[in-house]
Amino acid sequence: MRQAAFGPLRESVLAQASGEVLEIGFGTGANLPFYASHIRWVAAIDPNPGMVSLARPQISQQPRLAGRIHWIMASGEALPFLTDSFDSVVSTMTLCSVPNISSAIQEIHRVLKPGGKFVFLEHGQSPDDSVRRWQEWLTPYWKHLGDGCHLNRPMARLIHAQSWTLLSLTNFYLPGVPKPFAYFYQGCAVKTGKGQNRD
Numbered sequence: 001m002r003q004a005a006f007g008p009l010r011e012s013v014l015a016q017a018s019g020e021v022l023e024i025g026f027g028t029g030a031n032l033p034f035y036a037s038h039i040r041w042v043a044a045i046d047p048n049p050g051m052v053s054l055a056r057p058q059i060s061q062q063p064r065l066a067g068r069i070h071w072i073m074a075s076g077e078a079l080p081f082l083t084d085s086f087d088s089v090v091s092t093m094t095l096c097s098v099p100n101i102s103s104a105i106q107e108i109h110r111v112l113k114p115g116g117k118f119v120f121l122e123h124g125q126s127p128d129d130s131v132r133r134w135q136e137w138l139t140p141y142w143k144h145l146g147d148g149c150h151l152n153r154p155m156a157r158l159i160h161a162q163s164w165t166l167l168s169l170t171n172f173y174l175p176g177v178p179k180p181f182a183y184f185y186q187g188c189a190v191k192t193g194k195g196q197n198r199d
């Protein structure tokens with residue numbers, strides 16, 4: 001994936017995060033430069049213990065956020081937080097890799113306060129038949145090469161399984177990337193109602 005192309009995309013996603021924030025799949029902390037200084041704090045979760053040594057230097061390079069980024073080893077499918085805890089949940093290029101995506105979306109919905117925002121930038125299933133066929137064919141192999149990454153997840157449909165008001169959803173192919181890897185879902189959903197499991 002072309003990292004330079006992600007800067008403006010991350011910026012527009014993170015501009016919508018405020019208050020007490022949960023970021024799932026924090027990775028190396030690539031979103032940190034884009035958090036607004038007014039956020040209260042960020043619970044940065046990742047289940048991979050190896051990520052903390054990569055994330056820490058990034059965290060210390062953001063003195064404007066000093067003391068407000070808390071790294072926690074946890075999985076999106078079992079968030080160690082109370083119901084209705086966060087003003088915003090951020091997920092960028094993470095839901096493709098979470099083994100049980102339906103549980104993770106249910107958990108995101110649960111931990112958001114009513115009226116809280118889920119902001120996301122995820123790649124997934126293309127609406128174009130020829131691209132989708134490639135995604136289906138490649139995913140079993142790509143999962144092994146790409147640390148569990150699925151190319152073929154219908155992100156909008158999976159997110160819709162909870163009670164949200166979708167404030168925005170933009171779909172696009174990232175230029176310069178082969179299409180099966182490049183179909184993106186960028187959006188913002190507001191929690192309405194109680195969580196539900198429609199599996």
Ligand SMILES: C[S@@+](CC[C@H](N)C(=O)[O-])C[C@H]1O[C@@H](n2cnc3c(N)ncnc32)[C@H](O)[C@@H]1O
Nearest residue numbers: 025026027030048075076092093094097098099
């Ligand atoms: C492609 S990286 C994206 C990292 C970061 N979000 C970004 O935008 O650069 C995917 C991340 O998801 C994390 N991840 C994998 N399984 C997860 C799970 N079950 N719950 C939460 N995060 C997970 C990985 O450890 C990795 O840090």
